[in-house]
Amino acid sequence: MIRPLLVGATGLVLVGAAWALLVAPEEAIQGVPQRIMYVHVPSVITAYVALGVVFVGSVLFLWRRDARWDHLAHAAAELAVLFISMTLISGAIWGKPVWGTWWTWDARLTTTLILWFIYVGYLIVRAWAPGSRGARTAAVIGIVGVLDVPLIHWSAILLRTLHPQPTVLRPEGPALPASMLVPLVVNLAAYLLMFAALLAIRVRQERTLTALVDALEGA
């Protein structure tokens, strides 16, 4: 089940990249750099989905004390860091030709960087405090850290910022022509599928690893 999922996700990522780079129209004002949108927006939405999984897994772990929920939250947190890293890096590379700077300490960029630090902190806790105590501490960080997501979303709407207003996740619907929206949706589907495949592999590894360590310690 996991292998076809991974092969399908890889194929869709390649199709999405080819569509974004070769087929999608060039934006009139920004020109070629706007094609970074097809990486940047799917990365951030996938990161939000990963954080949703961390939140649910952490809450259920603290409530039920079932290690399976902890494995899910831990795996999703690793992937959240991966996708937030993609968001920050692709955003910086997009910012340079369009804004004239790689980075600026405006509300949206800063809150996104804080989110990255929170979940890197989560992974540091997992690495340095193994066992149930580390798992409980990480679960609390995982739950509290998600509170930064609405701050990030609303920062571009409520505060003065260089970052543009949301063009996809907005109540009136996406503000993009179909020729750009379709490749964006394809790339988003590809990233979500890749997230699902990597999550499945990582959760299975975590369960196997825990069972083996328990077997070796008990022997």
Added chain:
Amino acid sequence: MGFVAAAYLIVTALFAGYALTLVGRQRLIADLAEAAGLQEARR
């Protein structure tokens, strides 16, 4: 075009890097499974 190429290359490198960590962890699991099997055999 250079900025777009850089963005796609870095994202590809991040995906590939994460995939490599999964491969490394899978090898660790295989080593542990072997050790657990040997312990079981000794008993």
